[in-house]
Amino acid sequence: MQHLDVLIVGAGPAGIGMALALQKIPDLKFGLVERGRIGESFRRWPLETRFITPSFYSNPFGLADLNAVNEHSSPAHFAAMEHLSGELYADYLNMLVQVHKLPVVTGCKVLEVNTTAAKEFVLETEQGPLSARYVIWATGEYQFPDLQAFTGADYCVHYAQVATWKDFTAPRYTVIGGYESGVDATVNLIKQGRQVRLLVRKASWDRQSDDPSVALSPYSRERLAQAMQSGQLEVIFGVDVTKVSQQDDGSFLIEAADDRNWQEQHQPILATGFVNGGGAQQIARLWEWDEAGKIMLTEADESTLTPGLFLVGPQVRQEDRIYCFIYKFRQRFAMIAQNLALCMALDSSQLDPEPGVWGPFGNSECCEGCEC
Amino acid sequence: MQHLDVLIVGAGPAGIGMALALQKIPDLKFGLVERGRIGESFRRWPLETRFITPSFYSNPFGLADLNAVNEHSSPAHFAAMEHLSGELYADYLNMLVQVHKLPVVTGCKVLEVNTTAAKEFVLETEQGPLSARYVIWATGEYQFPDLQAFTGADYCVHYAQVATWKDFTAPRYTVIGGYESGVDATVNLIKQGRQVRLLVRKASWDRQSDDPSVALSPYSRERLAQAMQSGQLEVIFGVDVTKVSQQDDGSFLIEAADDRNWQEQHQPILATGFVNGGGAQQIARLWEWDEAGKIMLTEADESTLTPGLFLVGPQVRQEDRIYCFIYKFRQRFAMIAQNLALCMALDSSQLDPEPGVWGPFGNSECCEGCEC
Structure with missing residues (x-):
């Protein structure tokens, strides 16, 4: 051994x-x-x-x-x-x-x-x-995606299970989750020409914070702003999804804590983390x-x-x-x-870090291979 | 005083x-x-x-x-x-x-x-x-743009004199200079729907170097790659412009050191620096x-x-x-x-820099207002 x-x-x-x-x-x-x-x-x-x-x-x-x-x-x-x-x-x-x-x-x-x-x-x-x-x-x-975020989450397809958004060929999808992966899914589906309904618990882009761990990155913020202008995106805020179930006709019913609900023809996309x-x-x-x-x-x-x-x-x-x-x-x-x-x-x-070599505004000595 | x-x-x-x-x-x-x-x-x-x-x-x-x-x-x-x-x-x-x-x-x-x-x-x-x-x-x-880079450079409009590329409404333009400002001019003209001829002495995007002082930044590189695919861009390499003159019909003649020359209906755009x-x-x-x-x-x-x-x-x-x-x-x-x-x-x-607070991989103490 x-x-x-x-x-x-x-x-x-x-x-x-x-x-x-x-x-x-x-x-x-x-x-x-x-x-x-x-x-x-x-x-x-x-x-x-x-x-x-x-x-x-x-x-x-x-x-x-x-x-x-x-x-x-x-x-x-x-x-x-x-x-x-x-x-x-x-x-x-x-x-x-x-x-x-x-x-x-x-x-x-x-x-x-x-x-x-x-x-x-x-x-x-x-x-x-x-x-x-x-x-x-x-x-x-x-x-290690969280596939049990709520009852019936297994009816959804998790962001981390997607190989390419090209596989999503239906006219519209519902994305659950408004942080980075939810926004990324939305932006890419819209690029493929799809309509998207985005269900968001809390808007991570409303600048409550600027820490990238809790707020949307500038990169996603800009892409989302473009998506907003496409006319293909509907964002619904304050949605705490509690249940997804499949109906007799094969469609999916998404239910929220406040009794709102939405019907969707195709598997909802889960972007609720790990x-x-x-x-x-x-x-x-x-x-x-x-x-x-x-x-x-x-x-x-x-x-x-x-x-x-x-x-x-x-x-x-x-x-x-x-x-x-x-x-x-x-x-x-x-x-x-x-x-x-x-x-x-x-x-x-x-x-040991070399003192003074790396600072917030850079080293004063040029390192090997530096062409500047 | x-x-x-x-x-x-x-x-x-x-x-x-x-x-x-x-x-x-x-x-x-x-x-x-x-x-x-x-x-x-x-x-x-x-x-x-x-x-x-x-x-x-x-x-x-x-x-x-x-x-x-x-x-x-x-x-x-x-x-x-x-x-x-x-x-x-x-x-x-x-x-x-x-x-x-x-x-x-x-x-x-x-x-x-x-x-x-x-x-x-x-x-x-x-x-x-x-x-x-x-x-x-x-x-x-x-x-402080260089408006005398070559004979007749004053027939051109310098990048630093442009307020908006929306003012450039002719069907096509010639841009002289292949570094950041030349690429930026090109990309933005193409976005406005123009045809662009880009005259480049040395391709700063051929990765001879990665220092942003001498090589094109990733941001410009990616935008240029998109512009290349538009079908609106003609890049001509190895061009050392020595003279621009105005012809009797009002058009401009651009001459290079190796005797190549190009005619252009509208003022060439100068992106040759400061x-x-x-x-x-x-x-x-x-x-x-x-x-x-x-x-x-x-x-x-x-x-x-x-x-x-x-x-x-x-x-x-x-x-x-x-x-x-x-x-x-x-x-x-x-x-x-x-x-x-x-x-x-x-x-x-x-x-004095605070030792150890700022390093290449960050400070170990969280600073004020850190929400992470």
Whole structure:
């Protein structure tokens, strides 16, 4: 059985970014396992979906690309594009794996995680058992849609199950959910020439807030404004959907808490998010869960129930902070790596940020390869 | 005559960003004069022009907006938009002036700058004389187009003289210049339904480089790709225009160095950039100029000829570095302010970057007003 110091589960942006931080610790034996392909979630995005955070190559002047998983790379640089598709972003992640020779094993599903008396983790995988002193869970949320948001939600098709909006050929659809994925579904259906009824609980674009975790991004806001002008969109606000059922004639009845209801010929589209904890649900018993269904973590992002088990990615919460974008959750990588190096008495000096090199307005020294 | 410690000339992003840095020095007497309105150049952009660097409000996680002029503001936050218009960006600058109560005098053109034996600057302005120990020149480049790029260039209309592309109602136009403004002109003319012939010396979109100072931005690249597919665009490469002349029938003849030539019914559009030194040409005798026509500066961005005179903005060069975007030139503000505080024995401690608070991947502490 192969033994590692640190095993990362999941080779998406969280897992790969974390691995690039761990790689800065000399003599650390670490590896990644991934049940699908590198960047699997991104390869499953609808064909038409683009990043809502813009990428830009400002690295030589000390501003990291919002969607990069390490300091030096840039999706904008990689793809010469501002809003990447999921496929291109997965290619960017794959490029990083190749360039940095990261030890990733793909097509390797973790079947079971157990802890031993000797404070080790033993993982049963499709490619045999693995043991590790520390495990970092990086399985994201996209592949874990909430398919039970309300009674009859299974009559709907979830955003995360859509391969391409070209498959939606009926004259009109109803979309349930007014945040990023609901707006993206709406915008793309309208681009395909469809009529859309969008049922929204709370308008995330009314500027109650500007934090992208709770308010619509500028990119979606602008696309929505265009969609509004198309004449193909009807938005209904204040809708708390409680039930979807199929009628005798095959149509669907959507019912709201305030007794309003709508009939629709075709499967409603569900854009109501992901299960609490996302992929961390796969090992639910190894975390403590709070009353709101969130995972409880130490300040070091370690499970409060299972020492040695860490969480990275969009499900991380610390007090009121939500780390649900790449530029947010990536900032936890160095802290976790530093703690692990400390625990194992390994050299963490390469993880120290160089003081003054990176600032809010850039480094004063030009880095290698800078042509400016 | 009013006397100041530091006078900034120009209330665009360079002047206002610089003023916000100076404001952190207690007891410093400083002011700004602006011949037009706040953000004048941006108010003169063509109506349809948008920023090519995307804005995004990632401030609470320690990544400054690419187009912000200080650490805490964000054009994306201000306008709920990713690619601002010139008018909205000028409004953002005006908001900063109001919120921070910056001492800006608008409609105050500087007519003459003289140095005295007592190492003071005396400026004659439309609103009377002013004296200052230090002058920071922040007059940008947009209002100083190069109208003599080749013989007969004055037959053309320069990009910076265009109010709106809606005024261009002829069926077709020729655009000279293949960098950002040439591509922007082309894209907008095509949107208005025009045919465009684009004459390009060197394709800045062929990815010889990824630095936005020398290569086309992703935003323009994508818009150009769309324009290419419209069937309304003819791009001709390797064209070094040497002459434009008007024919007897009123049409224009465009001649290239390799003897190719093109005839055009309507005024060609000039997108060949700005005069060397931009607005710094207004006080040309106070700078030393190198053989390439660039302004020579000390490492502190001070004139090598006139001690006490500083340059900020897109014309700043240091070795091979070109500071021609906001996210580039803004990083010089704190350095200049620190040097001035040192010279005047004033407290510069508020200018010191807080170590570890801002990093490439964000601050670990949440800042005030962070809702995430």
